[in-house]
Amino acid sequence: MDHTNQQTMSRVFLIIGTAWLFDAMDVGLLSFIMSIVHKEWALTNSQTGLISSISTVGMVCGGFYFGHLADRIGRKNTLIATLLTFSIGNLVLAGSPGFYTFLAIRFIVGMGLGGELPVAATYIADIYRGSKRSQMLILADSFWAVGWLVASFLSFLLTPVLGWRGILIVTAITGFFAIILRKHIHESHPETAQAQNWLVSLRTTFKPWTLMLWLAWFMVMFSYYGMFMWLPSIMVDKGYGIVNSFGYTTIIVVAQLPGYFCASWLAKRIKVKYVFALYMLGTALGAIMFGQSVTAVMIVISGCVLSFFNLGAYGAIIALTPELYTNNIRGTMTGTAQGIGRIGAIFGPLLIGVLMDRSVNISTIFIIFMVSLVIGSIAVLALPTSSSQEDAE
Template sequence: MTVVSNPPTVASIAARLERLPTSRWHVKVRTFIGVVTFFEAFDQLLIATALPVLIREWGLSTGQVTLAITSGSVGMLVGALAAGWLADRVGRVRMVMCGVLVTGLTSLAIVFAPGFAWLVVLRFVQGLGIGGEVPVAATYVSEITKARHRGRFVLLYELFFPAGLLMATVVAAWVVPNWGWRAMFAIGAAPALLMVFLQRRVPESPRWLAAKGRLPEADEVLTKIEAEVSRTKGELPPPAPDPVAVDGRPRSTLADLFTGIYLRRTIVVSALWFFGYFVNYGITAWLPTLYTSVFGLDLDTALKYNLCTNAVGFLGCVVAALTIDQIGRRVALTAGLAGSAVSLGTLAVLGASSGSQVLLWSSLAAFFIFATNVTLYLYTPELFPTRSRALGCSTGGVFNRLGVILGPIVVGRIIAHGGTNATVFGALGAAALLGALFALLATETRGKTLEQLAPGGHNPA
């Protein structure tokens, strides 16, 4: 193994990370973080699978259904913003652990919720954990990955999230009709058990430690990583000289995201997060309820239809992961949003007159919009410097949650005021089209190191 004898610097830590070949260590850490993200996604979708039963059991109105959906989303918004700010100060892994603990314990508490008010409050608290973990975990995985093939490596990790959404629908299709909605939340408490594995097996991000000025710690952590990688990959190549001037300022501020080259990036990526998740949750949060209340399908059929849509959406994520390094981020984002707009627009023109028709076209829309949204988890950490990367991701997460909140609200309002199914899907298609226009302005990041993409200075994009 090549020994680095010079005192560590921010640039040398980045160069040493970039020279590491993808190894068993990378896959192991990606899997640990991925399992955590899987259960966060699982918990996120539980309310949608429980609502068809809760409407009958508690006699919920349309307004209460909307509140049940959005309470968790509001919590995720607050959690995303707070966790991003904290993760840039206290560390990536520590904030992931906090998010996991909050999510798991709150899911267990929901099992014993005596009524609607308690459910709303606890879903808000659970949202704090989910919203805090997901963007910070994406930041961490990006920071341990080299530029070459970063797209595929990170998106294969991100597949854990749609897999968690898919598994929630798979499990719900069997558990909810037989054991009730509370059993789903009991299963959702599993993330709390993952704390031990995270603490023992996942080291802090060397890039973050270096950016905070904790260079001896960064060197120590990275030396251990290099030793483990070299055991399976042999002698490591020497670090390449890094021509990019790296900003080692340890503290981040919100102003970092709105100056120089980062202003346009923040605006564009925030819009993409908003429209992507406005469409995503406008569809998925209401589909089981639409199938039962509008088309008169029984609960078992509605949940299986919902499972089919999520399965097709997961397939879209797999396609994105396998092609992202070839087609680039801008093309993937634009094609995903445009494809979703065409699918939903077609459904609106056809009138969305039957459950099977909605199943077909909403599943096609899910293929495109799920692929778009999983790409955003790769794309956003690439746009910001290390000192404020988690804050940038969490700002994207805030607009994500605004979309998650407003999508179901808009759909609920349209339904409550007598709007047709065509109106619902037409509105979602228009939102996807607006997102595609913003995607055309996205900065391409394929094949560049994080330091090349997001230097401390404000040189032109």
């Protein structure tokens, strides 16, 4: 690959990386907004958890729909469509008059977000091969940490001035800017006419190990969304002010970056599924540490361990999934796997809300997540390495 092509690939990679940035920024802002809306509308913990869960229901539908659409109309056009859904949805959400309207609009926003990541991962899998593909997919997922940092600073600096409605408008505007950038990338998969019906694709490509892939996705997203969507609220319950929880979240998000970089380094040396299993077990250790933490120092340390490994595991399974499928069905099957995983993301936040309403101890809640992480690490070991057909070309 010559220098000009390398520059082009790097530019495209950065543009596609905005998919992870916007996904994380929205999820991060929602976790902060949940605390504010909880007080403003006098919601119960279960209702507050429902805000996250209904958004994730939309992500499930978006993963299925937009993932398959990427195989039919192309990755580029689908990426633009997902971001339009997200940006316009957030503009409308900013004017939401009450709880139930908020839920309905969050479903639409969730659809756009749910389609972003599988299509972006599919795009990157199309343009790289072998271990380089795994490395670049994990590095692309590191944009997630950047999105969380942006969300933290927006919430800390602008929420007192603009309120949660103003923050949503700012998010929508930045989304429209990213759409302009995406219009200038090339199509990575022009042979869209060969794409099959979604059910046909699933039926003809389904293997027994697919269930293990779905289980691994379910567990990593069940644990991630369950723990991280509630971290600001948990910090408040532990006696820390909401401003301090913003600062705490920023610290543990910074810990994600070396987690991604180490996972990318390992992916060049061992199979990605082993990287995922290792990081899931590390996350399980972090969950136990966090649940048992009673001092500020231990909360920070355990939170960093949790963040380092959980996001590295997330990057590893994103790297693993697209390479299991050939080009013509890659968008459909990647979207389906992430859609199944999002079902776990529905139950995670909802479970914490219900258990907190029933005064269940935080340490007990995190033991539940520890068990789920161990199950996910075992499930992924049953997966093959890659589709190998096109990698061998």
